[in-house]
Amino acid sequence: GAGVSQSPSNKVTEKGKDVELRCDPISGHTALYWYRQSLGQGLEFLIYFQGNSAPDKSGLPSDRFSAERTGGSVSTLTIQRTQQEDSAVYLCASSFQGEDNEQFFGPGTRLTVL
Amino acid sequence: DQQVKQNSPSLSVQEGRISILNCDYTNSMFDYFLWYKKYPAEGPTFLISISSIKDKNEDGRFTVFLNKSAKHLSLHIVPSQPGDSAVYFCAARGSGNTGKLIFGQGTTLQVKP
Numbered sequence: 466g467a468g469v470s471q472s473p474s475n476k477v478t479e480k481g482k483d484v485e486l487r488c489d490p491i492s493g494h495t496a497l498y499w500y501r502q503s504l505g506q507g508l509e510f511l512i513y514f515q516g517n518s519a520p521d522k523s524g525l526p527s528d529r530f531s532a533e534r535t536g537g538s539v540s541t542l543t544i545q546r547t548q549q550e551d552s553a554v555y556l557c558a559s560s561f562q563g564e565d566n567e568q569f570f571g572p573g574t575r576l577t578v579l
Numbered sequence: 580d581q582q583v584k585q586n587s588p589s590l591s592v593q594e595g596r597i598s599i600l601n602c603d604y605t606n607s608m609f610d611y612f613l614w615y616k617k618y619p620a621e622g623p624t625f626l627i628s629i630s631s632i633k634d635k636n637e638d639g640r641f642t643v644f645l646n647k648s649a650k651h652l653s654l655h656i657v658p659s660q661p662g663d664s665a666v667y668f669c670a671a672r673g674s675g676n677t678g679k680l681i682f683g684q685g686t687t688l689q690v691k692p
């Protein structure tokens with residue numbers, strides 16, 4: 466399939482550890498988004514990459530969170546010194562350039578911080 | 580501050596009847612609204628959208644209505660089918676050159692055969 470893929474599908478970690486979550490967008494999509502869904506909540510915007518422009522980081526909840534996108538394709542979301550409140554499903558989406566284009570979501574990574 | 584709200588966490592409807600899912604928003608700068616559908620263990624999939632310059636958009640069994648004065652939109656599904664059972668998220672996009680979406684909390688729809 467040529468959809469958005471994310472890895473790992475599940476991640477269990479101990480409080481204080483660092484984690485990396487990976488997103489492979491649909492080939493040709495220049496825009497990439499990270500969202501997270503905490504239990505019982507809607508999707509919360511984290512960060513948005515569009516081509517070579519500076520990313521919109523306005524949704525990152527703290528400086529423990531960072532993301533990068535290498536070569537305009539694969540993206541990695543890193544959470545340092547994880548806390549229990551970081552437990553959530555982290556979803557990646559991609560789209561063609563332009564704000565009107567549909568965002569296609571990956572299946573998400575379920576992160577559990579013990 | 581929740582800018583997009585779905586006040587009904589769940590809805591149960593009989594097959595063949597109409598399902599109405601509601602969504603309220605607070606930011607008058609939102610210019611585009613979307614509905615996404617999500618099955619367990621899958622990412623959300625786009626269902627239907629509406630621009631703020633319209634008050635209705637229809638696609639098959641799905642119709643979205645927008646009432647800008649009330650800052651309210653709704654999704655109508657008719658006739659409802661058991662395969663429609665899923666979590667439905669309302670989302671809004673701000674004006675300007677940004678693709679980021681603001682989502683509601685979701686409504687779980689159950690369509691009973």
